[in-house]
Structures are given as structure tokens and as C-alpha cells.
Amino acid sequence: MLPAVLAADPNRVGQHGLEIVMAVCRRFAIHRKPVGKRLPAAIVLADDPSGDAAGRLMG
Template identity: 75%
Template sequence: MDTVQLVVSEMVTNARKYAPGPCLLTLEVIEGAVEVSVWDSGTTLPAVGARDPGRIGQHGLEIVMAVCRAFSVRREPVGKRITAAIELADDPGGDPAGRQPT
């Protein structure tokens, strides 16, 4: 669950920091993954910055995209919705839920 907490923290922090109004967080378990969805009233879509190892901060979106199996951004009639899916693990060894060992 540490990964889910990280993704929620990054996504909600960005919504509160960059959107002018309220935000809404939704968590659902779908097909072996936790789907984190954040709606906010901002109209500016997030963008990953150019690679810059010397850059301090503003790596949240890169981190979220690196740990998720799926990531999407879509405009809504008001604002936007950002959704990330984080694979669940069946056991402490990290085998993803719903997958059979080969």
C-alpha cells in the first residue's frame, strides 16, 4: 500500500497546488489494481518536464507514471480527471494479483 499512498499524495498535492477550486479523490479496486482518480477544477493539463537530473522538485508526475501500470488524463465538462492504476501484489514477494507464476 505504500505505492498507493505515494500516488494519492502526489496527485492530491498537485490538484490542491495547481487547481483553483475543489478536488475529488476516488479509489477503486479493479482487475487486480487500485485505481486512483483525482478530479479538479483546473483546466491546465499536467505535463512531464524535460529530463534534467539537476532539477530540484517537480518530479511528482514522473514518479506517478513510473510506478503505475496505467495513467491517463482527460478533460471533463468542468476541469480534468487524472487516473492512475497501481498493480496489487498477492504476496510479500510482490507477485502481481491475478497473475499466475510461470
């Protein structure tokens, strides 16, 4: 099963992984694989002196 964003629930324990990914990533994708899934994500590592955000694609 692919990850899905759940409705906000302050009493929920666990299952916050995708919420965290969405909070810290510029973009991400979800790909189903024969065994499991792959979720490549672009995250901001630091700000460039010129003001542009620098990122690295994780995959």
C-alpha cells in the same frame, strides 16, 4: 494546465509528480475538469500466486 512530462534534469527541484506516476503505474489518463484535473491510474498492488500482476483502478 494539464501535467506534462519534463525533460530529465538532475538539477530540477520539484515537478516530478507525473514522472513518479509513470514509474509506478500500469496505465493512467489525464482528464481536464471544470475545476482542476483528474488522473485515474492503475497501480500494481501485489503479485498473484499464478504470476499475474494484480491491480486496482484508482479514480
